[in-house]
Amino acid sequence: MKAILLEDDLILSKEVISFLNSMEIECDAVFDGELFFRQQKLNHYDIYLLDINVPKFNGLDVCKKIRETDKNTPILMLTAYRDIQDKMDAFNMGADDYLVKPFHFDELYVRILALLRRSANPQETNDTIIIKDLEINTKDLKVKRNGVTIDLTPKEYQLLLILAKANGRTLSKHAIAEQIWDVHFDSNLNTIEVYINFLRKKIDKEHPEKLIHTRPGFGYYLNTEK
Structure with missing residues (x-):
């Protein structure tokens, strides 16, 4: 496995490289967005690790540009920005996960493994799930409503x-965090709220009947009652 790290804190960068190498993940590092794209052209990487506040192109710009040509390689943001809006911005740009500094290296490793596992084993079946006017094609990974x-x-x-x-x-x-991210850390839970908001805007906003619901104190569900 090979990763590239965009991080302008040289001490942290060296520590991350040393740790990942010890876990048999080869890691290259660059300290600004311009160098990132130069390095990216030279090698194939299985995962991108991006800080946000870096020189030249910041991590969000790098994330957005990656997604213009590469929809599948996992992107993990590593940043000191912890507000929900910062996370929403990152996910809107195409990030797959978001880890706030300071973080434990063991958690970083688990997040990386989870993203790589999801990337290597996409879920494909021949079924179409129909819930009212919502259609989910699990073979083509397409979703339609009405x-x-x-x-x-x-x-x-x-x-x-x-x-x-x-x-x-x-x-x-x-339960959602464990199925999507394969981790148990509480820091993932507000990420679920972010993604629920994204889904509501895309699935429910333009329709009078709302399918995605919150059961306060318990979680989320789709209304399947006819």
Whole structure:
């Protein structure tokens, strides 16, 4: 496995490289966005690790530009920015996960493994799930509502799919985090709220009947009742 790290804190960069190498993940590092794209042209990488506040192109700009040509390689943001809006900005640009500094290296490793595992084993079946006027094609990974195609990111699609497969049951934030990110850390739970908001805007906003619901104190569910 090979990673590239965009990080302008040279001490932290060296520590991350040393740790990942010890875990048999080869890691290159650059300290600004311009160098990132030069290095990216020279090698194939299995995952991108991006700080936001770096010189030249910042991490969000780098994330957005990556997604213009590469929809699948996992992107993990490593940043001191912890506000929900910062996370929403990152996910809107195409990031797959978001880890706030300071972080434990063990958590970094688990997040990387989870993203790589998801990337290497995409879920594909021949079924079409239909919930009212919502159609989820699990073979082509396409979603339609009332016949209109809805463009979802991979994580948004995964979240919608597990809610649909729950068949009306309420899923807790912990259960969702474990299925999508394969981790148990509480820091992931507000990420679920961010993605639920994304889905509501894309799935429900233009329709009078809302499918995505919150059961306060318990979690989220899709309304499957006819």
